[in-house]
Amino acid sequence: MSGVAHLYAHLPFCASRCGYCAFVVHVGALGDRDAYLDALLAELDREAGVLGPLDTVYLGGGTPTLMRPRRLRALMERVGPHLAPGAEVSIEANPETVDAAALRELRAMGVTRLSLGVQSFRPHLLRALDRAATPDQARAAVDCARAAGFDDLSIDLIFGVPGQTPADLEADLADALALGPDHLSWYELEIKPGSALARAGTAPVDEDEGADAYERIVGGLEEHGYRWYETANFARPGHECRHSLAYWGAADYLGIGVGAVSTVAGRRRRNNPALAPYIGALAAGDAPPRTDEGLDADLVRRERWMLGLRLARGMDLGWAGPPDHPQALDALETAGLLRRDGATLTLTRRGRFVQNAILHELMEYA
Ligand SMILES: C[S@@+](CC[C@H](N)C(=O)[O-])C[C@H]1O[C@@H](n2cnc3c(N)ncnc32)[C@H](O)[C@@H]1O
Numbered sequence: 001m002s003g004v005a006h007l008y009a010h011l012p013f014c015a016s017r018c019g020y021c022a023f024v025v026h027v028g029a030l031g032d033r034d035a036y037l038d039a040l041l042a043e044l045d046r047e048a049g050v051l052g053p054l055d056t057v058y059l060g061g062g063t064p065t066l067m068r069p070r071r072l073r074a075l076m077e078r079v080g081p082h083l084a085p086g087a088e089v090s091i092e093a094n095p096e097t098v099d100a101a102a103l104r105e106l107r108a109m110g111v112t113r114l115s116l117g118v119q120s121f122r123p124h125l126l127r128a129l130d131r132a133a134t135p136d137q138a139r140a141a142v143d144c145a146r147a148a149g150f151d152d153l154s155i156d157l158i159f160g161v162p163g164q165t166p167a168d169l170e171a172d173l174a175d176a177l178a179l180g181p182d183h184l185s186w187y188e189l190e191i192k193p194g195s196a197l198a199r200a201g202t203a204p205v206d207e208d209e210g211a212d213a214y215e216r217i218v219g220g221l222e223e224h225g226y227r228w229y230e231t232a233n234f235a236r237p238g239h240e241c242r243h244s245l246a247y248w249g250a251a252d253y254l255g256i257g258v259g260a261v262s263t264v265a266g267r268r269r270r271n272n273p274a275l276a277p278y279i280g281a282l283a284a285g286d287a288p289p290r291t292d293e294g295l296d297a298d299l300v301r302r303e304r305w306m307l308g309l310r311l312a313r314g315m316d317l318g319w320a321g322p323p324d325h326p327q328a329l330d331a332l333e334t335a336g337l338l339r340r341d342g343a344t345l346t347l348t349r350r351g352r353f354v355q356n357a358i359l360h361e362l363m364e365y366a
């Protein structure tokens, strides 16, 4: 085995919880950051035996930048010896948590890619999402990141926010393009169980309105040279996120930190989300509390279909395995929703707008 080439580190601290967010996040726990860093380093040391040269590292959250450069540097010093030449090292950042000095430090410690959570440039939509950063803070963070030498810069946006009009979407599109990012992730708002929006009974936007918005985003970004390479992801050529591509390609990866998931050699481990037991176990020299399951061939096949169909580059049928309903392939092809070229299956442009429905025509999911 050549070793795992992808590392995810979860940095779960947030100043507050945004209304839509159901990620593993800890609010009001900044006092635990040093102990958490120690635990994270201990977990990395325990698991380092599975690592090969790392092609990608992803520091995700939570709000990783709340760890501050000092702790992030300590983490990067421990990760550094595992990095392959030319490795991609991404970090998620909330605009209000970074300034010019912090971004220069991130660059200097070996972070190559910055993903800024902007979500929208419209103040009323930012309020609806409980976001802390203003549009001007987002613009300033982009300027500082460029000045710090980040030439792989992504912004996250959300559409389908209650109250978002077509004019709001046009304005977000124009503002996003004006910043000239190398990459954009533009997600449809999901009302996740357990989020404040779900507790308030917020209804998702009408399906047709959502579809119109999605089509407009895809068209607007493509017109400006961004390639729609995955359902919600767009990049200038050469700026696709290699870490995400590895994940969608079902590559093995090691995840460390609370709530982190790993897939290594046919097994899936999930660390528990609670902070204190994680820190306590690693401080005592034990493994963190986690579940560990073997992945059977059927589960792997279903996951590969779910991940592979998202990609513009298409999916190799030999890699994914047969669909549950092979007879549906012909009908979908005749309907102009997918193309078969030898062993490669690719959704057409029209198919990509309805990929969930296509997936459910082809596969049985419990
Ligand atoms: C792990 S999150 C957090 C990154 C960072 N803390 C932030 O808020 O900018 C990564 C991205 O997922 C997206 N996201 C999170 N929850 C979502 C939801 N319920 N619906 C749609 N997008 C969501 C947001 O665009 C967010 O920037």
Ligand code: SF4
Binding pocket: 013, 014, 015, 016, 017, 018, 021, 022, 023, 025, 061, 062, 063, 094, 117
């Ligand atoms: S969206 Fe980002 S900042 Fe907001 S609670 Fe979730 S992880 Fe934290």
